[in-house]
Amino acid sequence: MPDPLDRKVCMSSSRVVRAVVAGTVAVLALLAAAAPALAHVRTSDGWSQLRADGDHVDYRLGLEYEILARAIGMGTEAIEAPDDGGRRAQLDAQRALIEDYLRERILLLVDEVECTMRLTGADVQQQPATDATAEDIPYAVLDLDYDCHGATSGRYVVDYSVFSGAGSDAVVDDHTTTVDYDLGGERGRVVLDGGQTSFSAGRPSFGDSALRSAGLGVQRVLTGADHALFVAALAVGATGLAQLARGVAAFAAAGSVGLLAVVAGWVDPPEQLVGALVALSVVWVAAANVVGPGSRRRLPAVAVAGLLHGLAFAGELRFGDDLGWDLVTSFAGYDLGIALGTAALAAGLYAMASAARRHAWFPLAHVVAAAATVVTGLAWFVHRLL
Template structure:
């Protein structure tokens, strides 16, 4: 008996000394899980807040309208950036009311800056300009300066607008969506670092389509909230068929509200839309982390959230006047750019997610990623609700 027990014990000890098949994989899982946790913490620390998601490459808006021999230019740009370059107020966070008081107090400094960076010419002659009014409004959850400039032009002729506000000295990624009514022509144009001059009469439909498609493409890829929502959808998808379903539902929904909001048929304050967009991110990510409860209602839920994101997309556009062929082509091109950016994200991320799922440690990555996205969504929701 003792020999048999000894033999059994001896065999057990030999078995203990031999490598177990699952030990290496367990060590790999532990290492990977630790890496995911560290990467998640790093990502949370680096992720910008809701306002910063829209301020690295600031977005501006312009309405340019001829009034007899005069041209009225309504300029709307990020207040903090404009105050920095124009020497308005003091640096640092500021409330909307304080920003408006500072802008009015330092209106001469603002006018001096615009004299150098915003010009309207008729037949090559620079029009005299005077700043008539200033104000501050909330866009993208932060103060935006609104400056009304009246250009006194010497008669009528070929109009040229030269724009280098922000893009010429502070923010190379700045873009300004302009709607213009000049010399009997109506259209849209995007000022940026490479396109600082608008010559009315030389606008090409092909160039306009390309510019607005590029604007939509960069808008969705530069908007971290929209990117995280798409990522949350892809993480929870079980296959290509499901991906096509949720992407189609999201596309149809945001395309509908983008059009309606851009042409002012549907108006919902950003103070309502932006917190709900953040909540949509948290909801989709949390549902994935919890095993997707209520999965059969997934498409209606995604469609509903897509309606919200479409109103968020429309914040990058500003059309005035009648919806003519120029505005329609710009709107369609902008939406096409959004879809191309969305398709690029799916094409790059989906194969990676499917590959990761072939490993046993993928559940750690899944839980870590959904946890981080849920946390970011909740934080943004609270911040946007408080700042609204």
């Protein structure tokens, strides 16, 4: 007579075998169902060539023409262009659209300062298909020029995210670009795809980076018309050297706070609104010079204006978000340059205004200059706001 315990063991073993068989069948069925979908995964290959040329980087980019046209919404006419001549015409007609797309998806930074990109050329080349029975594939060959703000060396970082968006540009499942580079005295080749979207080359040069960034800060103050006009009005309207020193110090300190807030990612103000408010700050300082140059509210108002100008300075020169010595050095140099440029411009103009005050025509000239500054600031405000 069989042992009841043995019968239970046999029944349990039978259930296990049936469960394993059922699970195997289910897995095979899922794989069979998924096979068609896996067979239709679409990939795209491209290539990139980067060469440093002084403080510029020449970037030649190759992308499948049809995928580029679909990704950025160039339209049916561009997608269905019958030959290379028609494709070249479409690339030329839609240069602004292509440039805007690539500017957001291929970032090049030197010591964490973002270079400025522009599209300088566009062509079409036929690339042999990998399948001998398929037709050659037309590629868009795009020439990009990156202005790296005086940087001829340093740590270069390339961040590449073409065809990887979650919206209309996600027309392929995976995109790969083979990068051949010569940056910062370093040559090499790297493959970028969805798993690796960036690489770095060269070595950081903290001293050169700080000097270069300081020079950029001075340049921004002297060449930015609204910033220079504000400092000029601040200097001409000062009732004494002590008042000017306090005003410049408040402007620089508040500007540093505004600059840091944007670079650190604490705030992200709309550039259009910031630009309009900066224009209003020019209007205020010019009007205050005539109405109440010795007002107690002048210093707090100058500090508020400095905060706005700091936000604007951050928008004019973009920094990366990789917190490290590269970013700290570039930020500190840029901020110091702004402060030095502001102080130098204010001191020079104050000296000139002090010499002019000895003449009888100065009061009238001051009022006329203030009125012209108010009109200019209001024109900037309306233009930037609209």
